[in-house]
Amino acid sequence: xxxxxxxxxxxxxxxxxxxxxxxxxxxxxMILLRPSTESDTERAMQAVADVEQLLQEIEPRATCxxxxxSTETFESTVRDxxxxxxxxxxxxxxxxxLGGGPRDIxxxxxxxxxVLVQTxxxxxxxxxxxxxxxxxxxxxxxTTIPKRAIDTFECIVAAEDWQVLSSIADETDQSKSTxxxxxxxxxxxxxxxxxxxxxxxxxxxxxxxxxxxxxxxxGR
Numbered sequence: 001x002x003x004x005x006x007x008x009x010x011x012x013x014x015x016x017x018x019x020x021x022x023x024x025x026x027x028x029x030m031i032l033l034r035p036s037t038e039s040d041t042e043r044a045m046q047a048v049a050d051v052e053q054l055l056q057e058i059e060p061r062a063t064c065x066x067x068x069x070s071t072e073t074f075e076s077t078v079r080d081x082x083x084x085x086x087x088x089x090x091x092x093x094x095x096x097x098l099g100g101g102p103r104d105i106x107x108x109x110x111x112x113x114x115v116l117v118q119t120x121x122x123x124x125x126x127x128x129x130x131x132x133x134x135x136x137x138x139x140x141x142x143t144t145i146p147k148r149a150i151d152t153f154e155c156i157v158a159a160e161d162w163q164v165l166s167s168i169a170d171e172t173d174q175s176k177s178t179x180x181x182x183x184x185x186x187x188x189x190x191x192x193x194x195x196x197x198x199x200x201x202x203x204x205x206x207x208x209x210x211x212x213x214x215x216x217x218x219g220r
Contacts, residue, residue: 001025001027001028001091001092001093002022002025002028002029002092002093002094002095002121003028003029003030003031003088003089003092003093003094003095004018004019004022004028004029004030004031004095004096004097005031005033005084005085005088005094005095005096005097005109006018006030006031006032006033006096006097006099006101007032007033007034007097007100007101007102007105007106007109008032008033008034008044008047008048008051008100008101009044009047009100009101009102010043010044010047011047011100012047012050012051012054013126013131014097014099014100014101014126015030015032015051015097015100015101016051016054016055017126017131017133018095018097018099018124018126018133019055019058020058021124021133022095022122022124024055024058024059024062025059025062026059026061026062027061027062028059028062028063029062029063029064029065029092030051030055030062030063030064030065031064031065031066031067031084032048032051032064032065032066032067033066033067033069033081033084033101033105033109034048034066034067034068034069034102034105035068035069035071035102035104035105036068036069036070036071036072037071038102048066051064052064067080067084069081069084069105069108071102071104071105074108077104077105077108078108078111078112080108081105081108081109081111081112082112082115082116084112085112085113085116085119085120086116086119088119093121093122094119094120094121094122095120095121095122095123095124096109096113096120096122096123096124097123097124097125097126098110098113098123098124098125098136099124099125099126099127099133100126113138114138114139114141114142115142117138117139117140117141117142118140118142120138122135123135123136123137123138124136137207139207139208139211140190140191140208141208141211141212141215143189143190143191143208143212144189145186145189145191145212145216146182146185146186146189148182148185149181149182149183149185149186151172151174152168152172152174152178152179152182152183152186153182153186153191153192153205153209153213154213155168155171155172156168156183156186156192156203156204156205156209157205157209157210157213159204161204162195162202162203162204163202163203163204164200164201164202165179165180165183165200165201165202165203166200168183168203183203186203186209190206190208191205191206191208191209191212192204192205192206192209193206
């Protein structure tokens with residue numbers, strides 16, 4: 001059972017193509033996000049009707065609803081987007097589409113998706129360049145780097161490639177057993193990944209780790 005969450009503007013392809021690509025089951029539902037107040041109501045509701053008609057043609061038993069999002073302030077829009085995501089039943093897969101719709105909602109929804117990344121099963125994007133639907137792996141920016149593993153973490157990030165643990169131990173002047181503990185902590189935090197297919201275990205930073213390291217180094 002999936003719940004698709006998508007802002008909807010006037011270009012309905014940005015809503016329908018991700019669903020067509022991923023598929024729509026009888027228990028799936030689509031939540032369309034629209035501003036609580038808007039000027040061209042007739043055109044917006046026609047877009048919604050077109051999406052509802054296509055979804056019914058694909059799977060008549062699937063459901064579709066409209067969620068009105070406050071755009072009074074940036075903060076209220078982010079809060080409303082977060083509420084939509086967290087209100088989805090925990091037994092359902094959450095699929096967020098970040099490919100279009102009103103910019104007033106799209107950016108806040110993106111922020112909500114980053115904050116609630118562990119709640120979201122898929123993030124889809126409709127490309128302006130070639131009209132393809134892509135799956136994005138959202139970085140986890142809410143995790144915490146264990147303080148005792150900071151030196152090990154920064155050494156891994158600086159390498160920009162796979163590193164064996166003995167090399168990390170040499171560069172940070174730590175014992176290999178200490179580095180092993182740190183790497184385990186960092187893997188649990190989701191900021192590094194390891195490869196044990198070779199003779200020696202190797203480790204490198206994942207995208208989330210790169211971004212968190214950048215934020216730490218440039219923080220003021």
